[in-house]
Amino acid sequence: MQQSLLSLFLILSGIIILVFILVYLSSIQSQPQQGMKNPLQKRFWFITIMVVVLGMFFFITIPKSPYYLYANEQPARIVHTVSSQFVFLMSNQDIDPAQPMGENIELNTNELVEFRVTSLDVTHGFGIYNDKYELVAQTQAMPGYVNKLRWKFSEPGKYYILCLEYCGSGHQVMKSFFNVK
Amino acid sequence: METKKLNKITALWIVAILVLFILSIILGIIMRLNQGELIKIQPPTFYADMTTHGVTMIGIWFVAGMAAVNYFMERYVKTSYTANMFAMVMTVIGVVMLWLSTLVGNFHAGWTFLYPLPFKIMWSTWATPLFLWSIGVFGIGWFVWTISLMAAMLKKYSMSQVLAWQHFGKKDPEVSTPPFVLISMISLIGVLTCLIAAVILLILLFAEYYSGGTFKNDALLIKNLTYFFGHTIANEMLYLGLAVIYELFPEVSGRPKLKTTWYVALAWNLTLFFVLAAFFHHLYMDFVQPEGLQIIGQLASYLASLPSSGVTVFSIIVVVFRNKINWSLTNSLFFIGIVGWVVGGVGAVIDATISNNFILHNTLWVPAHFHTYNAMGNVLFSLGFFHWFSKYATNHSLPDKYSFVKLAILIIGGVGFLLAFYIAGADSVPRRYSTYPKGLESAKTLAAVGGVFAIVYLTGILSFFVNISKRCLNVLFQRS
Amino acid sequence: MFKRTFSTLLIILLISNYNSIANNLYDKQDWREEEGIYTRIYDAKIKLISGEQTSIHQLAAKKPLIVALVFTRCAGVCNPLLLQLKENIQIILRKNQYKFSVLVLSFDPLDSLKDMQNLAYRFNLLNEPNWELAVVDSISSMTKSVNFFPVWDMRKKQYDHDALLVGVNTQGYITKKLIGLRSADEISLLISDINNVYRPSYRLPTPANMFTCFNYDPKTGKNTPGWGLAFIALPALLTVGILAFLRLRGKYHS
Ligand code: HEM
Numbered sequence A: 001m002q003q004s005l006l007s008l009f010l011i012l013s014g015i016i017i018l019v020f021i022l023v024y025l026s027s028i029q030s031q032p033q034q035g036m037k038n039p040l041q042k043r044f045w046f047i048t049i050m051v052v053v054l055g056m057f058f059f060i061t062i063p064k065s066p067y068y069l070y071a072n073e074q075p076a077r078i079v080h081t082v083s084s085q086f087v088f089l090m091s092n093q094d095i096d097p098a099q100p101m102g103e104n105i106e107l108n109t110n111e112l113v114e115f116r117v118t119s120l121d122v123t124h125g126f127g128i129y130n131d132k133y134e135l136v137a138q139t140q141a142m143p144g145y146v147n148k149l150r151w152k153f154s155e156p157g158k159y160y161i162l163c164l165e166y167c168g169s170g171h172q173v174m175k176s177f178f179n180v181k
Numbered sequence B: 001m002e003t004k005k006l007n008k009i010t011a012l013w014i015v016a017i018l019v020l021f022i023l024s025i026i027l028g029i030i031m032r033l034n035q036g037e038l039i040k041i042q043p044p045t046f047y048a049d050m051t052t053h054g055v056t057m058i059g060i061w062f063v064a065g066m067a068a069v070n071y072f073m074e075r076y077v078k079t080s081y082t083a084n085m086f087a088m089v090m091t092v093i094g095v096v097m098l099w100l101s102t103l104v105g106n107f108h109a110g111w112t113f114l115y116p117l118p119f120k121i122m123w124s125t126w127a128t129p130l131f132l133w134s135i136g137v138f139g140i141g142w143f144v145w146t147i148s149l150m151a152a153m154l155k156k157y158s159m160s161q162v163l164a165w166q167h168f169g170k171k172d173p174e175v176s177t178p179p180f181v182l183i184s185m186i187s188l189i190g191v192l193t194c195l196i197a198a199v200i201l202l203i204l205l206f207a208e209y210y211s212g213g214t215f216k217n218d219a220l221l222i223k224n225l226t227y228f229f230g231h232t233i234a235n236e237m238l239y240l241g242l243a244v245i246y247e248l249f250p251e252v253s254g255r256p257k258l259k260t261t262w263y264v265a266l267a268w269n270l271t272l273f274f275v276l277a278a279f280f281h282h283l284y285m286d287f288v289q290p291e292g293l294q295i296i297g298q299l300a301s302y303l304a305s306l307p308s309s310g311v312t313v314f315s316i317i318v319v320v321f322r323n324k325i326n327w328s329l330t331n332s333l334f335f336i337g338i339v340g341w342v343v344g345g346v347g348a349v350i351d352a353t354i355s356n357n358f359i360l361h362n363t364l365w366v367p368a369h370f371h372t373y374n375a376m377g378n379v380l381f382s383l384g385f386f387h388w389f390s391k392y393a394t395n396h397s398l399p400d401k402y403s404f405v406k407l408a409i410l411i412i413g414g415v416g417f418l419l420a421f422y423i424a425g426a427d428s429v430p431r432r433y434s435t436y437p438k439g440l441e442s443a444k445t446l447a448a449v450g451g452v453f454a455i456v457y458l459t460g461i462l463s464f465f466v467n468i469s470k471r472c473l474n475v476l477f478q479r480s
Numbered sequence C: 001m002f003k004r005t006f007s008t009l010l011i012i013l014l015i016s017n018y019n020s021i022a023n024n025l026y027d028k029q030d031w032r033e034e035e036g037i038y039t040r041i042y043d044a045k046i047k048l049i050s051g052e053q054t055s056i057h058q059l060a061a062k063k064p065l066i067v068a069l070v071f072t073r074c075a076g077v078c079n080p081l082l083l084q085l086k087e088n089i090q091i092i093l094r095k096n097q098y099k100f101s102v103l104v105l106s107f108d109p110l111d112s113l114k115d116m117q118n119l120a121y122r123f124n125l126l127n128e129p130n131w132e133l134a135v136v137d138s139i140s141s142m143t144k145s146v147n148f149f150p151v152w153d154m155r156k157k158q159y160d161h162d163a164l165l166v167g168v169n170t171q172g173y174i175t176k177k178l179i180g181l182r183s184a185d186e187i188s189l190l191i192s193d194i195n196n197v198y199r200p201s202y203r204l205p206t207p208a209n210m211f212t213c214f215n216y217d218p219k220t221g222k223n224t225p226g227w228g229l230a231f232i233a234l235p236a237l238l239t240v241g242i243l244a245f246l247r248l249r250g251k252y253h254s
């Protein structure tokens, strides 16, 4: 997914750069002051096309927002997640903030898991990476709030949690994992 | 006499900005090299370095835009030298306080100092208030400057004139608002709004700090305010740069001045609103934020790209397309800067889509796109102005030497530096990591490569620095 | 002028260094509402005051449940809990279309079905369609499954216990709990929650924050602006004010 976004970006950037190079070349090659014919009309079409393209993008992508993921299903598993400088604790049971304790988490493929993510101190990020270290899903861990992230893992394997919100000098070592059978 | 004063202070701004820019680039290169494990610094040092780099960069390119706008504003209205000077003094004090807090006090909560991180003290205890007050000092200085520029404009133009409302539905109204005035005003309104957000943010943070823990803030509210301020100021400083381009690009190209038309007026008036609502895209991954605001965030981010591309970029293309213009270093910088701005905008729109943000948020994609429209956009806008000013104010009319080489170095360095960020972002590499954990295979190599290209970019900047600062120092030490 | 600003700033800075802040900002959260969420509630055999025998899961399968745990001799929180619940539900029923029933269970081994009938009579619940009162087969399994641990106070001859409402969906899962006497809004939230209406997140009960952004209103499903939101709108309003002021001043001077 990320790779196709990168390709999209590179293609669009390439087109843009090409257009500007052509515009530049037209300037140094042209007879004095020919100018653009009917710029207002061209401008109108340009904006119209942009509106249509962006509008399509908007309506296609909005329903895919994470807030609506599996909203109509009943989660098979709840994973309570508490983050604090600089650890993630995950548990099948609720976690007592006075004595926070985590446990090993084993999930099954294709079962709906609900991560209930919060923080004991500062804001952290809860980023789920697969065993190839590709980011597959994320939410924020904000003190005072619980974010519910619902996800189904289609691939078995080891998954890693990395912190995706800067949380202090140990941010880069904040890591955890769970297994999917 | 008056213009001499304005020239001097503008020259002083330019020299100060360039010096701080070079230092900050070095901080940036140190970060990249450390991530590539070519050098080794401790994580707290890295993050203090990162915080310094972030705030300094935002600060200097903001004042660069302001100084340029102030300079050209003098063509239309009488501006206040005192306010300009006051902003300068406050900026200098602010920078000193900031660097003390980060480099000596080791404060390292990042340039967004997201609550409650500044209060989880992992550094000298005095560094937190010093840092927050440094932001306050910047804020006061810039607030006064912004107000004084607005006041100057509003003495001459009425509210509707300064916003070019008389251009709606009329072809040639009696009073025509110059695009420069319109865009400056729109940007300054945005600036004022986000500075007020900063004031509220600081008041709430200080309230908690000085109450000794009896008053507590709400993390979600503070995050909203933080990005209201942070995102908006980073955005508006680009628009300040664009105001200058509207003024200067046709002028140095030997083309007639750009005129305000109904669509220019409309585009910029709309931009004002879109930009102010776009900051919500920083909170997409906070599922606690109401969905309505998330959707507004995506909508506003998309809409903000329409007037800028459809009107501003298009207008520049119309000026250039099939027109023999006088290409010089100044308008080449502007032209390339526009490309950088648009390309960065594409990266931004991709990331401002909620479903993409789900897998791009806080990866290196974010620094990738904002460095694109800063390092290859806004910096070039300002550099173009600096270069033009340094020649204009010293009556220097010789053609520029080695322009092509200078630009080529800047582009090669910049593109390589940025590509390393984008590719790492697509490889899911998190941002703000002093070093990368095992498993993120490409991250280290890309960081090293990015660092090397950044050195090339720095070389390019140094070549500009030498000529521009030499001439600016001449302006500064001219006898009046 | 610079001198004065500068020295004021310095003084403020100096003062600020002597202040420190309390570090443990977040230890006061009440996490008990999070306990046992998404576990299945103990499937107690229950005897309703109508004499009918059933089980909690069977009852829940018909309509999701709000389970309230009380004892009839209670001189403490049970009375206000039931009274307020009844009142709030009347408010909610006018607007909320979701199905649910309230199941009042006794956790006192001394309570008989007769005591529960009397309780229903006292609170005028006998003819309320959404209310059931019952006794359970095993009090200890019941209380354990909802993490509810009343303590017998010898001196007062009373149980010391929380006011607890447990939301159970039709599959018998606990989806939400409310501890303490809560508002109609929060109970309405509970009702939509046991009807499996998904909301991506929620606030934890914290020591009162003065400025929060939003208050979720379950009746309309909308977020109503809290005080905090005013803070987000404030910059724009102040900007408009300042502009108007500058223009008036400008007009006056020119
Ligand atoms: C070639 C010049 C530059 C280099 C080498 C550089 C390098 C870097 C690096 C390595 C980071 C940290 C990335 C990470 O999150 O891992 C960073 C962050 C940042 N840079 Fe630059 N940068 C450059 C130019 C600029 C410019 C022109 C701006 C102008 C606004 C800028 C603004 C920022 C900001 C705001 C951050 C974020 C700091 C934070 O996360 O707290 N940089 N830069």
Ligand SMILES: [Cu+2]
Pocket: A085, A086, A123, A124, A125, A163, A164, A165, A166, A167, A171, A174
């Ligand atoms: Cu963290």
